[in-house]
Amino acid sequence: MTDRLAGPVTGPSVWTSSELAADDSWIYHINDVDIEEIEAAIAGVREKGLAVFEFGAEDFPLPSLSATLDGVVEQLENGRGCALIRGLDATKYDEDTLKTLYWGLGMHLGQPISQNARGQLIAHVRNTGSDYQSNNVRGYTTNSRIKPHCDPTDVVGLLCAHPAKKGGSSEIASAMSIYNELLAQNPEYLEPLFGGFHFDLRGEGVTDDPDEVTFNKVPVFSYCDGRMSCRYNRKTIEDGQVKAGEPLEGIALDAVRAVAELAMRDDLRFDLAFQQGDIQV
Known part of the structure; x- marks a missing residue:
């Protein structure tokens, strides 16, 4: 017999839209010191000749920011179940540098796994002209409003490199x-x-x-x-x-x-x- 909870779920993972809007504990702001650490870590992996996907957290040291990222993990596991890292100036970096940055931060959050059969570890959310209603089409390759869903991993990340000209908001619910x-x-x-x-x-x-x-x-x-x-x-x-x-x-x-x-x-x-x-x- 399947285990069941006797009553409703309680705790910070239970929230409404107004409650999340009134609570900024799940929003983490990157400061200048954090940026310096990130850029030093990027320079470090490049000096070692390590490309994206070839390095781990130990190759991407973040002496101060790592404590903030530990807080993000705690928020995901035992808090609201979502988090927002804000304050990066994406315009400063080319695509390869953004990928290195994103991968490096992600390595401090968990163990990466591929998100499709092609083994992609980072994929573009971009309209390629595919039809969302067609079988075997990933929603993030279309311009359609994606229906509510959970990704199959424990944690999934989205980095906004370029805001959408129209739409593009992220809709989340508990x-x-x-x-x-x-x-x-x-x-x-x-x-x-x-x-x-x-x-x-x-x-x-x-x-x-x-x-x-x-x-x-x-x-x-x-x-x-x-x-x-x-x-x-x-x-x-x-x-x-x-x-x-x-x-x-x-x-x-x-x-x-x-x-x-x-x-x-x-x-x-x-x-x-x-x-x-x-x-x-």
Whole structure:
């Protein structure tokens, strides 16, 4: 039997848009000393002949800033679940330097893994003309408004190198607040959400089959060792269930769509307007 939490989730990971807007504890401002450390670290890895992806945190020392980054990790693990690093002047650096900077900071936050079958560790969020509604298309390669989702890693980062001419804001919501809303208003939805679904692998599975889905059903909500976690992507769930020959219907379909609707509800959704140089994690 799947472990369940007896009541609602509590703590700082539960928030509304107004509560997050009134709280700046999750925003970390980079100062001049931090910039000097970052630029010295960039110079250091280049002196060693190390390219992006070839160095770790030990090659990118940040004597003072590392304490701030430890705070970011704590915020992600035990705080709001999101963080914003602000104050970098992205206009000072070319693309290769920005990648080196971004990679170096990231190495102080965790262990990097590729985010697609091509093994990319850093990818551009850029409109390439792809159709978001097509199968096996990544939303960040289109100009469409991306539906609410969780990326499959523990932490995902976004660095704003150039603000969008139009749109481009980041919309975030607390999965824990969504869970609490479902528990209070539609508890019957939790059974299928804990039971899980086949996720569409978008042609990036081990078989390279464009119709491959996850072997096992992946739960949207999981409760383990006293922590609630969430894995959600409406598009890959709905597409995956179709490819598995089990298209969503009834209460399961209602439950999956309810998560997206709650994530976009004005009182739960926080809209972050990126400034050039911002890093959201």
